[in-house]
Amino acid sequence: MYKKILFIFSLISALSCQAQLKTFTLDEAVMQQARAFKADRLSGFQWIPNSTNYVYYTDGNSKMMQATTSDAKAKELVTLAEINAVLGAKLKSFVGLEWIDATTFLISENGKYYTYSLITKSGKNIQDTSETSENHTFDATKNNLAFTEDNNLYFLNKNKEKIAVTSNSDHNIVSGQSISRNEFGINGGIFWSPKSTYLAFYQKDESEVADYPLLDINETPGKLVSIKYPMIGQKSEKPRVGIYNLATGKTVFISPKSGNINDYLTNLSWSPDEKYILIAELNREQNDMNLNVYDANTGNFIRTILNEKNNAWVEPEHEAFFPNSKSNNFIWFSEKDGFQNLYYYSIDGKLIQQITNNKFPAREIIGANTAGNEIYFKATGSNPTNMLVYKVTLKGKQTLITKEEGVHTVAVSTNGKWFFDEFSNHSTPSKSLLYDSKLNATSLLVSKNKYEGYQIGTSEIKTIKAADGATDLFTRLIKPSNFDATKKYPVMVYVYGGPHAQMITNSFLDGANLWMYWMAEQGYLVFTVDNRGSDNRGFAFESVIHGKLGVNEMDDQIKGVDYLKSLPYVDGNRLAVHGWSFGGFMTSSLMLRKPDTFKVGVAGGPVTDWKWYEVMYGERYMDTPAENQKGFDEANTLNYVNNLKGKLLLIHGTSDDTVVMQHNFALVKKFVEVGKQIDFFPYPMAKHNVLGKDRVHLMTKVLNYIIDNNK
Secondary structure, three states, X not given: OHHHHHHHHHHHHHHHHHXXXXXXXXXXXXXXXXXXXXXXOOOOOEEOOOOOEEEEXXXXXXXXXXXXXXXXXXXXXXXXXXXXXXXXXXXXXXXXXXXXXXXXXXXXXXXXXXXXXXXXXXXXXXEEOOOOEEEEEEOOOXXXXXXXXXXXXEEEOOOOOEEEOOOOOOOOEEEOOOOHHHOOOOOOOEEEOOOOOEEEEEEEEOOOOOEEEEEEXXXXXXXXXXXXXXXXXXXXXXXEEEEEEOOOOOEEEEOOOOOOOOOXXXXXXXXXXXXXXXXXXXXXXOOEEEEEEEXXXXXXXXXXXXXXXXXXXXXXXXXXXXXXXXXXXXXXXXXXXXXXXXXXXXXXXXXXXXXXXXXXXXXXXXXXXXXXXXXXXXXXXXXXXXXXXXXXXXXXXXXXXXXXXXXXXXXXXXXXXXXXXXXXXXXXXEEEEEEOOOOOEEEEEEXXXXXXXXOXXXXXXXXXXXXXXXXXXXXXXXXXXXXXOXXXXXXXXXXXXOOOOOOXXXXXXXXXXXXXXXXXXXXXXXXXXXXXXXXXXXXHHHHOOOOOOOXXXXXXXXXXXXXXHOOOOEEEEEEEEEEEOHHHHHHHHHHHHOOOOOOEEEEEOOOOOHHHXXXXXXXXXXXXXXXXXXXXXXXXXXXXXXXXXXXXXXXXXXXXXXXXXXXXXXXXXXXXXHOOOOEEEEEOOOOOOOOOHHHHHHHHHHXXXXXXXXX
16 A cells, blocks of 8 residues: 555656656747757857966856966956947957967957957057958968958958959959868868968859859849859869969969869968968869979979879868978878878978878867977767867877767867867766866866756667668667657658768767757657768768769668667658758658658758759769769659659758759659659748748748658
């Protein structure tokens, strides 16, 4: 009797506790993951140069706090209100601040740039740019500010005089901007030399690139806006590198040495002494790369330092890194041995040392010590869902800095003796640590779980075998908070599946979006598998997709479905799939080429026929139709429309300049031709990603469609 009463009391207590938990809305899940639910961190952490002091921001990034390695108790250093009062400015955030020295920093708002001294508590306006200017880039002295207007490049000197570097009236000639559609690690087109003697820049000639029309419906009548969009197999942009000499006002140009005007120029870097420019030149087929050295004054070719070839592809993504400002020896990234490792070269082309030899990829160099003999870099370590930080000497002695597994962001002090580490993992929302040179850790901040008090499900990470029977694939399964293993649950499979992306990480929520947990609370399981071809697993894992996009990826996704169907609590007759971009291609491919698998699919911004995708990305993975017609035909979703059995919703932003709407329109047209009913929803004027409050509308559309039709 006592046990029965105790059981009833415990049950009532559990139900009462659950009843007190809050539920989050889909609006909150979409809009508040990085806001109200964001973990506590030391926002904007920066080391003060040549110091053991550091700063971070509080109060909405309007207050700067300072602490030291010897005393972590932070004190207020300065506020935006104080700076605005001195400058007569309207600065709204410290984010983007750059230190000039240990007591002076550069801060900006809406194209107005100011310096402020912490010693004198005074400052001044040093540069002003127009509203039409873009790509603002200061030199190392913070005296000269380069920028673009329209398609030309300019700079303001220390006297605020505007100097034209280029003055092309032909709008097809574009200077100082990113080229190659931001492939090959390119994220800008302006490169000051270390001592500000020269200003190098990318230039592209788009005169032979096709104009692609986008419709602006905000005009009356509607207006066609043309963008340059080089499709696979068609004419592409022609790149050059310009080197402007500030003293003479003259520019020399470097074109592809091969003479093939469509080859790629990328990964530009300056030698510390300003004598040389290093440029990776990649053939259009993207299987043959030379790292070339040029004379910075004349633009003349000097030598090829190294060459890499691969029958699949070669993809240089990192410029040469010079660890010592007094030496022209440099670090180069290469995955020629199967994993991206670091190699130490001299400027004359001698391989001095392979300094890492890991069976996992190095991803980014974050700095070097002042002596230039120790490099700090990010890498996954043996578990590819992690992102750890290591240090390695130029002799190859490697040490793991970050001691806990997870996804880490590290900032190294100027002298290389202190490391700020902020990370999360499956069970840690965020933790901020300070390591000394012996890697002893001091805890600075541990975030509470912002989801406490909410009904939120659980996520579990496991591995399954790929379709090859040998390769491990990571999976993530999200279950509702009231999960009952005796019940049968429908499943939504979320897929991306393409290169340069990894959906499952050892971070808080395991790399998932919060809306996935909302979906789980509606009585769903939400499943993801990172198939072969996805990121951070090495070249062999990633390159199986070459020439046949979708084939191995789909086979691996079906292995994920097989795993789901083996679980006693999965309703194998109620499976849905959703993805965007490459995930949209995967979703439509799965619905059409594996038609008995999924009952419902929602494909957003999908590639439907790869011949309509851009040159740089598309030819790397598929070659051209002239070289690989069989691969293009096999991947073309239009060839499988008769197979459709389930409910399919296609979505596209009407101003998408990444995956143009021709993809979805052509697929819809094909469905009409064969008499197949599907659903289609456009997002007017949206680009490739639907953002802001419109994203709430998008996810409501996607998830309601799945819930309503997966019955």
